[in-house]
């Protein structure tokens with residue numbers, strides 16, 4: 001049996017066609033079912049549907065053999081205990097800094113609100129900027145509007161959320177997409193099954209890329 005951890009929401013929805021290409025179709029719909037473990041049309045594969053930030057933890061500790069997680073989550077988790085063999089090319093967006101439209105550059109130490117504390121600290125350290133990073137769990141866009149921070153670090157897709165809150169993107173920190181991650185022991189112990197799945201997903205992501213081009 002192979003267990004694949006997938007995060008709820010956008011990544012799950014966008015991963016479904018990829019999984020289907022390997023014959024993996026969940027038997028229950030997580031939107032209507034309360035089951036956290038989903039059987040699939042492949043008897044040897046089950047899905048666990050969890051929070052995005054928990055996917056690397058489940059995979060690192062072997063509770064899931066494989067996982068599908070955003071690069072944003074993987075950067076923040078920052079583990080050497082996982083393989084990351086494949087960019088699935090789904091749930092693409094950008095991790096960016098953003099400030100209020102027209103804000104003058106802030107001298108000296110700036111306050112940055114984000115849920116990506118480690119990634120933000122690393123980024124500003126590389127730029128040689130002194131920052132105080134304030135951890136938030138959501139609604140980052142609000143922080144500059146109420147004087148909590150000078151700047152935010154958040155995911156940007158269309159830019160509409162920033163715009164609606166009077167913010168503008170400034171620097172690109174990282175291009176983000178969802179990645180397949182694999183538990184290191186499982187890669188050895190279940191090599192044949194994982195390799196077969198990897199090859200199918202690799203072929204499918206390549207096809208998708210050439211369709212886009």
Ligand code: AMP
Nearest residue numbers: 091092093155156157158159160161162
């Ligand atoms: P947008 O308004 O299209 O720029 O989307 C920005 C909002 O959607 C932000 O609140 C982001 O946190 C969230 N978002 C955008 N892209 C993604 C993604 N690929 N995965 C998760 N959240 C995202």
